[in-house]
Every structure is written in C-alpha cells, then in structure tokens.
Amino acid sequence: MDTFARLESEVRGYCRGWPAVFHTAQGSHVTDENGRRYLDFFAGAGTLNYGHNNPELKRRLMDYLSSDAIVHSLDMYTTAKRDFLDRFNEVVLEPRGLDYKIQFPGPAGNHSVEAALKLARKYTGRESVVSFTNAFHGMTLGALAVTGNSMKRHGAGVPLGHGVAMPYDDYLDGRTPDFLLLDTMLDDSGSGLDKPAAVIVETVQGEGGINVATAEWLRGLADLCRRHEILLIVDDVQMGCGRTGGFFSFEEAGIEPDIVCLSKSLSGYGLPFAITLMRRELDVWEPGEHNGTFRGFNPAFVTAVGALEDYWTGEGMEKQTLAKGEQVERALNEIALAHPGAVDGVRGRGLAWGLVMSDPALAPRVCGEAFSRGLLMETSGPEGEVVKLLPPLTTSETELDRGLEIIAESVEAVRESVTV
Template identity: 85%
Template sequence: MDVFAHLESEVRGYCRGWPTVFSTARGSHMTDEDGKTYLDFFAGAGTLNYGHNNPQLKQRLMDYLASDSVVHGLDMYTVAKRDFLDRFNEIVLAPRGLDYKVQFPGPAGNHSVEAALKLARKFTGRESVISFTNAFHGMTLGALAVTGNSMKRDGAGVPLGHGVAMPYDNYLDGRTPDFLLLETMLDDSGSGLDKPAAVIVETVQGEGGLNVATAEWLRGLSDLCKRHDILLIVDDVQMGCGRTGPFFSFEEAGITPDIVCLSKSLSGYGLPFAITLMRRDLDVWEPGEHNGTFRGFNPAFITATAALEDYWTGEGLEKQTLAKGQQVELALNEIALEHAGAIEGVRGRGLAWGLVMRDAEMAPRVCAEAFGRGLLMETSGPEGEVVKLLPPLTTTDAELARGLEIIAESVRAVRATVAV
C-alpha cells in the first residue's frame, strides 16, 4: 500500500480505519485483494442502499453503455433524463402529493445543499440561514456555514458567515420548550437575529451522532417556518431514498418542506447524482444562473430509474426496512444493557443506528475490532463517540444477525482490554 502513502493526500480518511486494498464488492460484502471478505455496515456512507453492484441495476447500466447512449450531456434533453423525471414523478412525487420542480445542481450532496441555500436567498432576498447544533451539510463553503462540527468548519480557512445555529431536538435539558430561543429571537426586534431566508435541517443527524428528531419536533419546526414566512429545507442526502423506511425521511412527520436535498443513494448504484426539489413557485432561477459540468450524468439517470421501478413500486422497501430496523434496535439495546457502564444509549431510525459510547475513545476501538473480525463500520458524533451502522437496505436478516454478533464481540473485546 506504499503507493497510497507516497502519492495520495494526507486528507484521506476512511482508508486509515480499514487498512486493506479492496478489489471486488457484491451486495452487503466487500472483498480485498488478499481474498478476505468483509460484511459492509457502511454502505458508502449511505450511498449504497441497494447494495454493491446490484445485479438488476447493473444490467440496465451495462445495456445502456453498450448501446452508445449519451453519457455526458450537461443539461441537454436526453431520453435517460426524460425517463427518470417521468418515473420519479409517477413513483415518488405524485403518490405523496408533492408538486416539486426538479433541479440537477451537480453530482454530489453538497451541490444540492448549495443550490438550496442559494435559491432560498434569491427568492426571499434575505441572507442568513438557521441550522442546528451537530448538523452536517457538506464540505463546500456554503454548506460548512450551516454545519456544526468545529473541525470541519475550521478547515474552511475563511470566516463562515450568514449562518446561525439553534438547538436541535433534545439538545438542551429536555425541559426547555422546543424553539423557545428561536421564536423569542425572531419575535424580538432587539435580538440581533436578522429574519432568515430559510431553516435547514436533517431529520436524523447521521454525521452528527445519529440524533433523531421526533415527528412532533419536526411538525413544530414546520409550523414555526410557516408563521414567520421562512423557507424550510430538509437535507435528505443521507437519510432519504428509504434509509429511515419511507422514501423521504420527513414523511413520518407529515410535513412538506419547501426545498428538499437528495443525493447519495439516489442513483441506486453508487454513481454521482444529486437533485434539489423545490416548491413550484420557488423556481425563480434565470437560465444558467446555477449550473455545473456534471449536473446531467446520464448513466445515473438509468440506474436511478431502475431502482425506483425495482424497489419503490408497490410497497417498496419500507416495511422490510422498518422490520430490519427493529431487529437492529433490539440487538443494540441488548449490547447496551450488557455494557451499561460503557454505553450511554442507542439511537436511530429505520436502518440508521448508533451505539453511543460514554468514552469517545472506545468507539474507534470497537470499529477497529469489528474490522479485524470482518465488519466495516464508521464512527460519528462531534467527538467520534458513536459507533454508526448504515447497512444496505437489501442486507438479509442473516447478514444483519452476523454483523450484530460481531459488534457484540467487538465491544466485549474492547472492554476486556480496558479492564486489563
């Protein structure tokens, strides 16, 4: 692996926790060049909801490429784009009563967030955006301005302005009424808080430590935004596309955001693809006012359409994901009970879960033990104190059970070392 240390930037991260060279992947498994296979509870940080090299999606992609169809088209009209838009509206938007326009801002989640922030400011004529403690929205400057993690913010190298952080659900003592601070400041002309263009929120903060907003809290936030004429942006980059059960993570709360950011598992195959959904009257862009060279990656249209047709017609994955989530929650609660002195609690929804360690240093050690036993996981949270699980939604019950066994073994191993 010398070539990586010699040539690749020191900014590389995930590979440091998984010191091997991967060569193949299928379903919920990755195999390295030495032939060792790992169960994947990382799934490309939520990009591979349908698993690695999903065979149905792969065949559609291979057929498309073999036919010399359009690969790169900027924002030109193509057959692949038309098919995606038709099926996305038919399968996702229309059944949910959502009348959104679709923008293709660029290939990654931060592009979707940047477009959302820029559009909100253009439409309202206001500058500031409210975000929440422990939020993560991306690594570009606009997205960093509404991100909570100090290490990531410090990497910007310039002041990050026009963003104001407020307490996320259950961030305070549990007795302070929701939105007391925010609403008081909005109502007080002497608070120094300029009326914001928008509020941006994750319904489940994945990178922030698997913090879950209740449906009641989200409804309260939506109502507050309506009362004060503030746009509500839901960042569903990691928790959308079925990760929490429904296609959109905000469905459980019964709210309708003004703007929605989607990426990661949208292509279904790990191909770069992002969209920004906006209320129809918000679409005030001038032609070419926000663009990008790779905002129309046609192979991603093909796999995204295939994923919608294969997994989101009929009941889709929702019931299976919720059932598997219960399996994970039960097993993690058992682990937490066994190690109550070391584990603060369990958080999550759908198939996004975390074990919160009392000592932040234990979380990466648990992940390292799991790697040695053939399981890929990452940490999250402001101090990296949460062992984070994001298995593909297509992971079988047996694979989930095996992964959860490895986690239990890994926690025991770390605690035994600490005891010694």
C-alpha cells in the same frame, strides 16, 4: 500500501481505519485484494442502499453503455433524463401529493445543498440561514456555514458567515421548550437576529451522531417556518431514498418542506447524482444562473429509474426496512444492557443506528475490533463517540444477525481490554 502513502494526500480518512486494499464487492460484502471478505455496515456512507453491484441495476447500466447512448450532456435534453423525470414524478412525487420542480445542481450532496441555500436567498431576498447544533451539510463553503462540526468548519480557512445555529431536538435535555429561543428572537426586533431566508435541517443527523428528531419536533419546526414566512429545507442526502423507511425521511412527520436535498443513494448504484426539489413557485432561477459541468450524468438517470421501479413501486421496501430496523434496535439494546459502563445508549430510525459509547475513545476501538473480525463500520458524533451502522437496505436478516454478533464481540473485547 506504499503507493497510497507516497502519492495520495494526507486528507484521506476512511482508509486509515480499514487498512486493506479493496477489490470487488457484491450485495452487502466487499472483498480485498487478498481475498478476505468483509460485511459492509457502511454502504458508502449511505450511498449503497441497494447493495454493491446490484445485478438488476448493473444490467440496465451495461445495456445503456453498450448502446452508445449519451453519457455526458450538461443540461441538454436526453431520453435518459426524460425517463428519470417521468418516473420520479410518477413513483415518488405524485403518490405523496408533492408538486416539486426538479433541479440538477451537480453530482454530490453538497451541490444540492449549495443550490438550496442560493435559491432560498434569491427567492426571499434575505441572507441568513438557521441550522442546528451537530448538523452536517457538506464541505463546500456554503454548506460548511450551516455545519456544526468545528474541525470541518475550521478547514474552510475563511470566516463562515450568514448562518445561525440553534439547538436541535433534545439538545438541552428537555430543559427548554422546543424553539423557545428561536421563536422569541424572531418575534423581537431588538434580538439582533435578522429574519432568515431559510431553516435547514436533517431529520436524523447522521454525521452528528445519529441524533433523531421526533415527528412532533419536526412538525413544530415546520409550523414555526410557516408562521414567520421562512423557507424550510430538509437535507435528505443521507437519510433519504428509504434509509429511515419511507422514501423521504420527513414522511413520518407529515410535513412538506419547501426545498429538499437528495443525493447519495439516488442513483441506486453508487454513481454521482444529486437533485434539489423545490415548490413550483420557488423556481425563480434565470437560465444558467446555477450550473455545473456534471449536473446531468445520464448513467445515473438509468440506474435511478431501475431503483425506483424495482424497489419503490410497492410498499415492500419500506416495511422490510422498518422490520430490519427493529431487529437491529433489539440487538443493540441487548449490547447496551450487557455493558452499562461502556455504552450510554442506542438511537436511530429505519436502518440508521448508533451505539453511543460512554468514552469517545472506545468507539474507534470497537470499529477496529469489528474490522479485524470482518465488519466495516464508521464512527460519528462531535467527538467520534458513536459507533454508526448504515447497512444496505437489502442486507438479509441473516447478514444483519452476523454483523450484530460481531459488534457484540467487538464491544466485549474493548470492554475487557479496558478493565484489564
């Protein structure tokens, strides 16, 4: 570990909870340099929906690279880009009745969010953007301005303006009707709230603690945006590409956002790749007005096409994910019932789940115990109080059962250490 301590910045995070040097990975497992194998319920923070080194996607990638095909191209035309555009439209957009233009803003989710915010402001001529409590949209300045986490916001070092935070679904425990505050302020010229360019929302707040918005709440938000002529942006960076069941996490609610942000598992192989989808009439960019050196990573186009063809040309992936989600939910509910003083509840959708601990200090201890037993998980939530599960969608039922057994053992071990 000496090399990392001497040479790598103190900003490193995940490695502090997992003191191992990882070397190889396959499917739902990673192996460290000493040969110890770990079951992965982290999946690159949702980047590896199809598992590590997916063999079919790896074959496509190796064939592409061995042919001396284009790797770096900025936004030039390439055969790999054309294939991706055609297949994404045929497999994802057309079957869902979505007529979106596709922008390549840069390699990561925050690039997609930044492009969405800039586009909304350019199109509407307005400045402010409404976001929600406990939201997380990225670490660049525009994305931080619509992020709720105070520690991450303070890291900006400058004022973060032009953002307005409103209560997320059930933030006030049902004491106030949905959108009463926002709707009233938008209708009142004396409220001090300038008409925003857009509202940005996660249908499931991953970093915020696996907070799940109901379909009714999302439909109400979409209706509010329509009535007030405000653009609706869905940040599907972590919960898209099948994490909640459908390819897009907003499909269950039956809404059609004006702009959609995608990244993480979009490449299917863990390669950097992001896109921003926009209604056709919103595409008012001037050539080169928003650009970046790595906004057209051709190897990611190749593996993304493979993921679409292998997993999204039928209904199997969605049904399997929902069934596995029910398996996880049942097991987590059993853990919660067995430890009512330590676990406050269970929440999630698809294969994104959280075990909410009554004391925030318990969640990292549970993850630590799980690591010692060969399972990788992280915490989330404003106080790190949620044990967060994001296994690859390709994780088998047997692997899920084993991971859930480890979680039960870990909660039991932490509970016993607290009561001793």
